[in-house]
Amino acid sequence: MRALRALLVRDIRLAVRVGGGALMGVLFFLIVVAVVPFALGPDLRLLSRIGPAILWLAALLATLLGLDRLFAMDHDDGSLDLILMGQAPLELAVAVKGVAHWLTTGLPLVVAAPVFGLFLNLDAQAFAAVALTLLAGTPALTFIGLIGAALSVALERGGLLLPVLVLPLTIPVLIFGVAASQAAVADPEAFGTPFSILAALTLISLVIGPLSAAAALRLGLD
Amino acid sequence: MHAAAAAVKTSGQNRSQTASLDRGVRRAPRPRKAAGAAPRTYMAMPLIAYANPSRFLALTERVLPWLVGATAIAFGIGLYQAFWVAPEDYQQGETVRIMFIHVPAAWLGMVCWTIMSVSALGTLVWRHPLADVALKTAAPLGAAFTFVCLVTGSLWGRPMWGTYWVWDARLTSVLVLFLMYLGLIALWRTMEDPTRAGRAAAILTLVGAVNLPIIKFSVEWWNTLHQKASVLRLGGPSIDPAILVPLLIMAMAFTLLFVTLHAAAMRNEILRRRVRTLRLRQAQAAQGA
Numbered sequence: 001m002r003a004l005r006a007l008l009v010r011d012i013r014l015a016v017r018v019g020g021g022a023l024m025g026v027l028f029f030l031i032v033v034a035v036v037p038f039a040l041g042p043d044l045r046l047l048s049r050i051g052p053a054i055l056w057l058a059a060l061l062a063t064l065l066g067l068d069r070l071f072a073m074d075h076d077d078g079s080l081d082l083i084l085m086g087q088a089p090l091e092l093a094v095a096v097k098g099v100a101h102w103l104t105t106g107l108p109l110v111v112a113a114p115v116f117g118l119f120l121n122l123d124a125q126a127f128a129a130v131a132l133t134l135l136a137g138t139p140a141l142t143f144i145g146l147i148g149a150a151l152s153v154a155l156e157r158g159g160l161l162l163p164v165l166v167l168p169l170t171i172p173v174l175i176f177g178v179a180a181s182q183a184a185v186a187d188p189e190a191f192g193t194p195f196s197i198l199a200a201l202t203l204i205s206l207v208i209g210p211l212s213a214a215a216a217l218r219l220g221l222d
Numbered sequence: 223m224h225a226a227a228a229a230v231k232t233s234g235q236n237r238s239q240t241a242s243l244d245r246g247v248r249r250a251p252r253p254r255k256a257a258g259a260a261p262r263t264y265m266a267m268p269l270i271a272y273a274n275p276s277r278f279l280a281l282t283e284r285v286l287p288w289l290v291g292a293t294a295i296a297f298g299i300g301l302y303q304a305f306w307v308a309p310e311d312y313q314q315g316e317t318v319r320i321m322f323i324h325v326p327a328a329w330l331g332m333v334c335w336t337i338m339s340v341s342a343l344g345t346l347v348w349r350h351p352l353a354d355v356a357l358k359t360a361a362p363l364g365a366a367f368t369f370v371c372l373v374t375g376s377l378w379g380r381p382m383w384g385t386y387w388v389w390d391a392r393l394t395s396v397l398v399l400f401l402m403y404l405g406l407i408a409l410w411r412t413m414e415d416p417t418r419a420g421r422a423a424a425i426l427t428l429v430g431a432v433n434l435p436i437i438k439f440s441v442e443w444w445n446t447l448h449q450k451a452s453v454l455r456l457g458g459p460s461i462d463p464a465i466l467v468p469l470l471i472m473a474m475a476f477t478l479l480f481v482t483l484h485a486a487a488m489r490n491e492i493l494r495r496r497v498r499t500l501r502l503r504q505a506q507a508a509q510g511a
Contacts, residue, residue: 147429151409151422161412165426168401171394212429215346219421 003088004096011100014073022104025062026112032058033116044121051120052130052181056174058116059109059134060141064163066105067145070097071153071217080153080217090217095210098146106138129184129191133198137177140202143209144169150213153220173201273351275492282485289482296475303468311465317381322469324374325453326476327367331399332434334364334480339431342424352488354420355495357427358410359487363480365403372396383447391444395437402430416495 015022036054037047047054074080083093113134117127148166155161179194272278304322311318338360344353375393376386387393406423413419441450453459459466 147425151426152412155412159412161408164408165405168398168405169429171398208429212425216422216425219346219425220418 003086004092007083007088007093008096008100011097012104015069015100015104023108025066025105026108028065029058029062029109029112030116032061033119037119048121048123048126051117051122051126052133052185053178054120055113055117055127055130056134056137056177056181059106059113059138060167060170060174062109063105063138063141063145064166066101067142067149067166068152068162070101070146070149072149075153084217090214091210094146094150094213094217095143095206098143098209098213102139102142106134106142109138110134126181126185130181132184133177133180133195136180136195136198136202137173140173140198140205141170143202143205144173146209146213147216150216151220153217173198176201270350275352278352279489279492282489286482286485286489289478289485293475293478293482296471296478300468300472300475303471308465308468314382317378318465320374320378322472324371324378325469326473327371327374328396329473330476330480331364331368331371331396332437333477334360334367335399335403335427335431335434338364338427342427345420345424346428352492354417354424355488355491356484357420357423358416359491360484361403361406361410361423363483363487365400365407367476367480368396368400368403372400388447390446390448391440392437392446392448395433395440399430399433399437402426402433406430416498 033054036058040046040050071080074083084090086093110131113131114127117130122130145162145166147169148162151165152162176194176198180191180198183190183194272281300322305319308319308322310316338357341353341357341360344350345357372393379388380386406426409423409426410419413422438451438454440446441448452461453466453469461469
């Protein structure tokens with residue numbers, strides 16, 4: 001337990017420091033949300049109708065971009081080998097790294113979403129709904145991304161491979177997240193179903209993500 | 223290094239087995255059981271017998287011409303049945319004949335991922351040497367079948383539904399399957415060492431297998447524009463036999479096509495890896511000199 005707690009604290013500290021990239025996710029989120037109205041035009045009614053979708057897309061892309069720092073830096077300086085050889089089960093260590101990643105990348109997105117919703121002319125009910133669905137869904141994005149990050153850890157010229165592998169698996173999360181956000185605004189009774197499925201997807205990914213990522217790390221780093 | 227060691231081992235086995243190959247391929251000799259070891263299942267024996275790549279190459283060399291002939295005959299019969307003999311649909315008219323290509327391609331796209339999942343288990347669990355070869359070569363075939371399914375479906379949808387594409391659950395999940403095929407092929411091309419790439423691809427294949435029940439039951443779980451299941455359903459097929467029989471013949475033809483192409487591709491991949499090993503050895507020898 002102590003080892004896992006130390007790993008969690010180490011990862012959070014590293015992410016928050018200057019080269020860590022924790023708040024880069026929020027910055028990218030802001031930039032995407034700012035760029036979309038340039039492409040769509042300033043029609044406020046249109047923006048408020050698709051606002052939840054834009055916020056969800058921006059959150060997805062921001063999470064994707066932060067995923068490669070999950071294992072790559074540890075692989076470069078050798079600490080990944082120490083984690084593999086350590087006493088804590090690899091699945092738990094990988095899950096702890098995922099939790100640290102979500103705390104430093106996903107949670108700031110959840111906090112920032114209501115603020116950025118103002119750019120997209122969302123009313124209070126809408127951006128509360130988006131923030132709630134992001135809170136339920138961003139852990140799924142991180143933990144599904146764990147799989148892709150582990151598969152591409154040893155590649156130097158990975159490039160866009162990680163998003164290509166991870167995006168098809170995160171499509172259900174996107175679908176139900178946006179469905180829940182739209183339902184909260186338009187038809188509150190229909191909020192429960194997509195939100196429950198979103199929460200279920202998060203819980204499933206909390207199990208499948210670390211298991212697959214640990215297997216990928218073990219087999220990929222012989 | 224890994225591939226080089228494997229190649230050396232198989233050439234050692236070759237010497238003792240070329241004699242049996244001359245007399246035709248025989249059953250693999252029973253492995254000596256350790257005291258108290260569980261008996262091997264019957265199914266594992268024939269597959270294990272073909273773990274030797276040379277044996278597998280010999281098998282495909284004998285079997286491939288027959289497979290090609292069988293595929294050609296099946297396609298001949300199937301296409302004739304589909305385009306001349308089968309009656310037109312009471313509602314859709316002649317355009318229903320696209321179904322004879324669209325449905326078998328869809329079935330094969332999903333069956334291919336299932337076969338890939340079994341191969342992935344073969345790589346990770348049973349460490350069968352040819353499992354990752356089977357996995358690697360099946361991916362482009364599955365992607366091609368899924369692509370044919372999407373394109374023919376789109377062309378069929380235009381006269382029937384009035385649109386080339388709609389984002390309902392069935393079409394979206396098949397598109398996601400296609401994207402996952404492409405992602406898998408991308409993963410193979412990015413990793414240099416075939417053995418390590420095989421293990422990574424095996425994990426990705428097993429994770430992506432969760433999409434298969436979603437595709438199959440998408441028309442039941444969601445309100446889709448795509449029609450519900452007509453063949454593989456509780457209560458038996460709901461298609462008239464005059465159309466069902468050509469459909470099943472075409473499905474058999476597509477399956478034979480897949481088996482033929484897969485066997486040929488596995489031959490190529492084994493030979494490709496041998497060439498790579500020889501090149502590595504050559505480079506090492508040049509270095510040492």
